[in-house]
Structures are given as C-alpha cells and as structure tokens.
Amino acid sequence: MSENGTELLHEVAQSEYKYGFVTDIESDKAPAGLSEDTIRFISAKKNEPSWLLEWRLRAYRHFVSLMEDGDGLPEWAHLNIPPIDFQAISYYSAPKQKPELESLDEVDPELIDTFNKLGIPLAEQERLVGIAVDVVMDSVSVTTTFNKELEKNGIIFCSFSEAVQNHPELIQKYLGSVVPHTDNFFAALNSAVFSDGSFCYIPKGVKCPVELSTYFRINEAGTGQFERTLIVADEDSYVSYLEGCTAPQRDENQLHAAVVEIVAHDDAEVKYSTIQNWYPGNSEGVGGIYNFVTKRGICQGDRSKISWTQLETGSSITWKYPSCILKGDDSVGEFYSVAFTKGMQQADTGTKMIHIGKNTSSTIISKGISAGKSQNSYRGLVKVNRGAENARNFSQCDSMLLGDRCGAHTFPYLEISNPTAKVEHEATTSKIGEDQIFYCLQRGISEQDAIKLIVNGFAKEILAMLPMEFAVEARNLLAIELEGSVG
Amino acid sequence: MLTIKNLHASIEEDGTEILKGLDLTVNAGEVHAIMGPNGSGKSTLASVLAGREDYEVTEGSIDFDGEDLLEMETDERAREGLFLAFQYPVELPGVSMSNFLKQAVNSVREHRGEEPLSAGDFLKLMKEKAALVHLDPSLKTRSVNEGFSGGEKKRNEIFQLAMLDPKLAILDETDSGLDIDALRIVADGVNDLRGEDRAFVVITHYQRLLDYIVPDFVHVLVDGKIVMSGGKELALELEEKGYDWIKADTGQAV
Ligand SMILES: Nc1ncnc2c1ncn2[C@@H]1O[C@H](COP(=O)(O)OP(=O)(O)OP(=O)(O)O)[C@@H](O)[C@H]1O
Ligand SMILES: [Mg+2]
Numbered sequence: 001m002s003e004n005g006t007e008l009l010h011e012v013a014q015s016e017y018k019y020g021f022v023t024d025i026e027s028d029k030a031p032a033g034l035s036e037d038t039i040r041f042i043s044a045k046k047n048e049p050s051w052l053l054e055w056r057l058r059a060y061r062h063f064v065s066l067m068e069d070g071d072g073l074p075e076w077a078h079l080n081i082p083p084i085d086f087q088a089i090s091y092y093s094a095p096k097q098k099p100e101l102e103s104l105d106e107v108d109p110e111l112i113d114t115f116n117k118l119g120i121p122l123a124e125q126e127r128l129v130g131i132a133v134d135v136v137m138d139s140v141s142v143t144t145t146f147n148k149e150l151e152k153n154g155i156i157f158c159s160f161s162e163a164v165q166n167h168p169e170l171i172q173k174y175l176g177s178v179v180p181h182t183d184n185f186f187a188a189l190n191s192a193v194f195s196d197g198s199f200c201y202i203p204k205g206v207k208c209p210v211e212l213s214t215y216f217r218i219n220e221a222g223t224g225q226f227e228r229t230l231i232v233a234d235e236d237s238y239v240s241y242l243e244g245c246t247a248p249q250r251d252e253n254q255l256h257a258a259v260v261e262i263v264a265h266d267d268a269e270v271k272y273s274t275i276q277n278w279y280p281g282n283s284e285g286v287g288g289i290y291n292f293v294t295k296r297g298i299c300q301g302d303r304s305k306i307s308w309t310q311l312e313t314g315s316s317i318t319w320k321y322p323s324c325i326l327k328g329d330d331s332v333g334e335f336y337s338v339a340f341t342k343g344m345q346q347a348d349t350g351t352k353m354i355h356i357g358k359n360t361s362s363t364i365i366s367k368g369i370s371a372g373k374s375q376n377s378y379r380g381l382v383k384v385n386r387g388a389e390n391a392r393n394f395s396q397c398d399s400m401l402l403g404d405r406c407g408a409h410t411f412p413y414l415e416i417s418n419p420t421a422k423v424e425h426e427a428t429t430s431k432i433g434e435d436q437i438f439y440c441l442q443r444g445i446s447e448q449d450a451i452k453l454i455v456n457g458f459a460k461e462i463l464a465m466l467p468m469e470f471a472v473e474a475r476n477l478l479a480i481e482l483e484g485s486v487g
Numbered sequence: 488m489l490t491i492k493n494l495h496a497s498i499e500e501d502g503t504e505i506l507k508g509l510d511l512t513v514n515a516g517e518v519h520a521i522m523g524p525n526g527s528g529k530s531t532l533a534s535v536l537a538g539r540e541d542y543e544v545t546e547g548s549i550d551f552d553g554e555d556l557l558e559m560e561t562d563e564r565a566r567e568g569l570f571l572a573f574q575y576p577v578e579l580p581g582v583s584m585s586n587f588l589k590q591a592v593n594s595v596r597e598h599r600g601e602e603p604l605s606a607g608d609f610l611k612l613m614k615e616k617a618a619l620v621h622l623d624p625s626l627k628t629r630s631v632n633e634g635f636s637g638g639e640k641k642r643n644e645i646f647q648l649a650m651l652d653p654k655l656a657i658l659d660e661t662d663s664g665l666d667i668d669a670l671r672i673v674a675d676g677v678n679d680l681r682g683e684d685r686a687f688v689v690i691t692h693y694q695r696l697l698d699y700i701v702p703d704f705v706h707v708l709v710d711g712k713i714v715m716s717g718g719k720e721l722a723l724e725l726e727e728k729g730y731d732w733i734k735a736d737t738g739q740a741v
Contacts, residue, residue: 436578
C-alpha cells in the first residue's frame with residue numbers, strides 16, 4: 001500500500017462513530033442487582049401469568065448454576081471479553097413516552113446530516129430523535145394503514161408484553177421452543193430477565209403483504225437490553241421481517257443479550273434481515289456495546305425455509321450466530337452476512353446449520369471486512385445428522401483486510417454423520433489490493449472513493465439480498481463507515 | 488504536451504535504478520512508439536508517468552502541458568488527462584463497469600468544471616464508446632475485468648480510454664494477447680481517437696501493431712534510456728535485426 005493509502009486506511013479505521021447521541025429518558029427503574037426478587041419484580045410489573053414467572057425462575061436458577069461453574073462466558077470465541085458485573089446492572093426500566101423535542105429544528109444538524117446521508121425518511125428521523133409521534137401525521141397514517149392491512153390478514157404483530165396478555169396460548173406453546181434457557185449463558189440470562197420485544201404470528205396460507213419492521217411499532221416502549229423476539233409462521237405462510245436500522249444506536253446499557261426464535265411450519269418461509277449499528281466505543285474501544293445475541297430458527301415443517309441476512313457494523317464486541325435447525329424434509333436454511341469491523345471492534349459471528357430432515361439444504365455466505373486493529377471472525381458449524389439423507393450445504397467465507405493491523409479468522413466446523421451428505425466449503429482472504437487502488441486512481445477516482453467502491457463490490461452479493469429500501473440504506477451506511485474524516 | 492528530461496527512477500523498496508536518464512518529448516497530435524527488450528524499463532516508465540508509488544524519481548523532470556507532473560497525485564494526473572492502458576488490467580470483483588466508469592467520468596468532469604452526466608447521457612456515451620472497440624454489451628454490466636478474457640481486458644482498456652477522453656494516452660502492450668481480428672479492432676479504435684489535441688505513447692514489441700497504428704516516431708528503450716529514435720521505418724528494422732546491433736552500436740552491454 002502506498003504511504004498515502006496506508007494513512008487513509010488508518011484514518012478510516014479510526015474514524016469515530018459518527019452518530020453517538022444520547023437521549024435522556026426518564027425511567028422507572030428497578031434497583032441494580034440480580035436475584036429471585038428481581039425476577040419477581042419484573043414479572044409483577046408486567047402483570048405476567050404465573051407460568052411465565054416460573055419459566056423465568058427456572059432460567060434464573062440455571063443462570064446461577066452457570067455462574068457458579070465459572071464466569072459462564074464462552075471461552076471458545078475469538079474474543080477478549082472483559083468481566084461483566086451482573087450485579088451492577090439494572091434489569092428493569094420502563095421508558096416514559098414523554099418526548100423531549102418538538103421538531104427536527106431542535107436537533108443537532110450534524111445528526112440530521114447523517115440521517116440524510118443514510119437516506120432515512122423524515123418521519124423515521126423524527127421518531128429516532130424522540131419527537132412526539134402524534135405531531136408526525138405522516139407516520140401515524142402510515143402506521144394505521146399498516147395495522148389495518150395486518151389485521152385484515154389475521155396477522156399478529158405486537159410487543160412481547162402485549163402478546164403475553166392477549167395471546168398467552170401462543171406464547172406458552174412457542175416460547176423457548178427453539179432457544180431453551182439451557183442453550184447458553186446469555187440465553188439463560190435473557191430468559192430470566194427479558195423486558196420486552198416483538199411477537200409475530202402469520203396464520204396459515206397468509207403471505208404477509210408488507211415487510212414487518214420494528215419501525216412501525218412506534219408506540220411501543222424501547223426494547224431494552226434483554227430483548228425477546230418470537231416469530232411463528234404457520235403452514236404455507238410467508239413473512240419478511242426487518243430488525244434494527246442503519247441509524248446510530250447508543251444505549252446506556254453496555255450489555256445486550258437478545259434472543260430471537262423463529263418457527264416455520266410446513267411450506268412456510270421466513271426471511272429475517274438485520275442491520276446492526278450499535279455504538280462501537282471510542283477509538284480505544286471504551287464504552288461500546290457488547291452485543292451477545294442468540295438467534296435461531298427451526299424449519300419445523302416440510303419444505304419450510306428460513307433465511308437470515310445481516311449487516312453488522314456496530315458494537316464493540318459482537319457474538320452472534322443466527323442458526324437454522326432443518327427438521328422438516330426438504331427444508332432450506334440460508335445465512336448471508338456482511339460484518340464490518342474497525343477501530344478496536346471484535347466480532348465473532350457466523351451460523352449453525354443443523355440438518356435433521358431428508359433432502360435438506362443450506363447456504364452460507366459470509367463476508368468479513370476488517371480495518372484498524374479490529375478482529376473479525378467467522379465461526380460456522382454444519383452438522384448433518386445420521387438420518388439426514390441427501391443433505392446439501394454450500395459455504396463461502398470471504399475476508400477482506402484493510403491495512404495490516406487487523407485480523408480475519410475463519411473457523412468452519414463440520415460434523416457429518418450421513419455419508420450421502422454433500423458439503424462444499426470455499427474460503428478466501430484478500431487484502432484490499434494496492435493494484436486495485438492504483439487502477440481506480442489512474443481513472444481519476446479518489447482513494448476514498450476507490451476504497452468504498454471496492455468494499456461495496458465485495459459486499460454487494462449480500463446487500464442485494466436485503467429488502468430494497470434497506471439495501472440502499474445499507475450501502476450508504478457502509479460508505480459512511482468507511483469515510484475517513486469526522487463531520 | 489509531455490517533456491521528460493534526464494529522468495532517473497528507482498524501485499522504492501531497494502533503491503535499484505531502472506530508468507537511467509531518459510529523455511522524451513511528445514507533442515499534441517503525435518503518436519510515439521516505444522520498443523525495447525524485456526526488462527528494459529518500458530512499463531516502469533509508464534508507471535512513473537501515471538504516478539505509481541513503488542518508484543522514486545531521483546533526478547530529472549517531467550512537464551505535462553505546462554505543469555510539473557511529478558508534483559501531482561496519481562488521481563490528479565488522471566483527471567488532468569493522462570491515461571494508462573495497463574499491460575495487466577486489474578480485476579475489481581463486485582464493482583460493475585458502469586458504476587466504476589460513472590465515478591471515473593464524473594470525477595474527470597468535475598475537475599474540468601463540468602456537470603456530472605445524467606444517467607441517460609451516461610448510458611448513451613457507454614453505448615457509443617463500447618461500439619468503438621466492439622465490446623460485447625453484456626461486459627458493461629459485469630464487474631470490472633472480472634472473468635474477462637485476455638483480449639476482452641485489453642479492449643476494455645481502450646473502451647475506458649474512449650470514455651475518459653484524455654490528452655495523453657499511454658498504451659502498455661495493448662496488442663499482446665489479442666488475436667488478429669481483435670488487434671485490428673483495437674487499432675481502428677485507437678485510430679479513431681487520434682486527433683490534434685491528443686497524443687499517444689504506444690509500448691509494443693511488435694511491428695504488427697504499428698502496421699495499423701502508424702507512429703510518427705519510434706524510440707528504442709534499452710537499459711533505462713532511449714538509445715535510438717527514428718521514424719516508422721525504425722520499427723521494421725528492429726523487427727528484422729533484433730536489438731543486439733543497437734546495443735553494440737550504442738555501447739550498451741548485452
Ligand atoms: N516493483 C518492482 N519491484 C522489483 N523489480 C521491478 C519492479 N518494477 C520493475 N522492476 C524491474 O525493473 C526492470 C524493468 O521492468 P519493466 O516492467 O519496466 O520492463 P519492461 O520493459 O516493461 O519489460 P517487458 O517488455 O517484459 O514488459 C525489470 O528487471 C523488472 O524486474
Ligand atoms: Mg512491460
């Protein structure tokens with residue numbers, strides 16, 4: 001790399017998180033600390049049925065036993081996780097809905113500028129900065145039409161707490177059926193203390209006509225640090241679900257441990273897309289969010305399909321493996337991921353594809369881009385059980401390094417117990433080429449634009465999988481992330 | 488347009504000198520051919536002109552249209568109208584030709600104080616220029632040079648040349664790897680682009696290309712210096728006799 005090029009890459013790598021902003025929400029907080037009493041407090045606050053309290057308590061006891069066995073944090077991950085003091089966290093806080101601002105004129109113009117660069121619609125900008133929604137006519141009417149549309153189709157899309165009150169039979173049937181509280185340390189913690197999240201049910205034969213996005217649930221309270229999402233797609237249904245947004249997300253809570261469960265019955269298809277842009281900390285990595293998420297879907301029914309698509313650019317530590325259990329015959333699992341790390345960020349992400357049914361197939365395409373002193377790991381398991389006749393998997397893991405102080409790692413695991421399985425794995429690591437940059441420069445393209453072009457080209461195949469408007473924002477986000485200068 | 492005086496350049500990494508006092512003057516409207524044995528420094532000259540940072544200029548000067556070329560960054564040189572058709576074009580996976588060229592064309596236009604091209608005009612321009620070198624229209628929708636055949640890559644370089652409309656175009660062995668038909672197509676394309684305001688420096692090993700692109704001058708580069716210059720007949724003589732007689736004549740070591 002030319003001297004200039006190297007400098008630019010370092011600059012890119014250190015460019016501060018451009019969107020850090022904090023809104024001060026008056027909250028109704030539980031005192032810090034974790035005990036059975038905390039769990040009872042949460043459950044009572046939310047007016048939960050007793051079976052759910054019991055469920056939480058079982059998870060809590062399991063969590064305690066894991067804590068006693070050590071600190072319970074994953075040792076295998078390629079991460080350097082500082083010790084977390086679980087007693088110092090406050091596990092319940094109900095944000096009040098009192099808006100702080102009247103209009104966008106009161107907002108830092110730099111932030112608005114970022115929103116515009118990202119291409120975030122005006123109404124959404126207003127929501128993000130906490131402007132009262134009832135003054136935002138646009139957004140209200142969109143939401144109303146949206147809700148009518150869902151109702152007409154019998155689709156349930158609401159907060160987790162509402163679902164517990166209004167659809168307890170569905171919650172009781174499916175909660176923990178994909179990610180049991182015993183699954184891992186963070187799943188146990190989440191199951192014990194989860195505050196809220198989303199629930200979605202698509203009835204038999206219904207193709208959800210709109211993309212379900214948490215954008216539209218604007219009247220709900222903030223999701224909190226232990227979010228729980230449950231999506232159930234009944235026979236022959238379809239839904240595309242969007243989580244997160246390109247907009248900057250800062251949070252007073254450093255630890256985020258969400259759980260997402262998806263169930264797809266016969267012939268159902270669920271497409272789950274995520275853009276994750278949590279605050280990654282300053283250039284030393286101080287103050288960033290730890291994002292430890294357990295996401296898993298089960299293709300319960302024959303010919304069902306679950307696909308995960310994600311763009312990960314944020315948080316200081318990411319630990320995340322959206323997975324598919326391919327139980328139904330002829331079921332299909334997909335995982336498409338772009339993870340961009342810079343500064344001191346660490347990401348250990350990937351997927352698990354568990355083939356159980358006959359003629360199941362899975363596709364994994366993972367693109368890691370590392371800059372600065374960041375560490376970016378892909379970790380993926382393809383497991384083919386004894387009875388899984390004719391399982392197919394194709395995995396492709398590509399890494400791109402920007403500069404020479406970052407790291408890219410690939411950890412593919414294969415456990416094949418059926419000889420008819422066909423599994424292919426391809427992996428490449430490339431350094432953004434001096435030759436490639438020179439070629440662009442020679443055509444009059446600036447070095448920064450050249451880096452953007454090349455990185456976007458590298459990630460293109462995945463970004464194209466995102467729903468249209470998300471894809472545009474995603475490209476802009478990547479470009480902004482790559483920008484060298486602040487402001 | 489281009490005046491190179493006593494140019495000395497060495498490899499940045501280990502200081503080995505490759506260009507050892509090279510002089511060359513190119514005027515607008517002219518076509519200069521540079522020939523010379525393998526490893527004599529032809530591509531190095533092209534790279535130094537384009538501004539590759541692997542080389543350090545230790546002595547001499549380069550004037551480009553009244554400005555000190557050595558003071559300009561690589562991308563600035565390109566925007567000022569210096570174009571290099573690469574001996575080995577680079578692949579940019581996932582970067583579409585149209586995206587790439589739109590950025591390139593618009594940065595050149597911006598530099599010239601022109602408005603960016605509208606999507607429609609841009610497509611029209613692409614179509615027109617691709618036809619010049621008979622570039623398969625589907626190649627324009629593909630990633631830059633990715634999976635292009637050797638000949639397609641070379642044609643793509645001339646296509647880009649046509650798109651960017653430079654003052655000075657340096658063609659580094661654009662003929663190698665082309666079949667007879669493609670050679671003619673590329674040469675026709677280049678001839679089409681010849682004009683009063685544009686100059687060409689054509690690096691080649693073969694007289695064949697110069698049958699089509701008839702040069703005004705032929706220079707022989709040996710061991711980092713131009714040791715002989717002449718008209719188009721010089722190329723024929725080289726074809727016949729090789730380089731040894733020049734090396735002997737000019738006292739260059741073989
Ligand atoms: N970046 C570099 N690192 C090391 N050696 C180099 C570098 N660039 C050029 N050289 C050396 O300098 C000499 C001149 O190389 P150059 O590519 O300019 O030759 P050329 O005249 O273009 O040859 P050819 O006809 O084979 O294309 C060669 O010996 C080459 O190995
Ligand atoms: Mg050469």
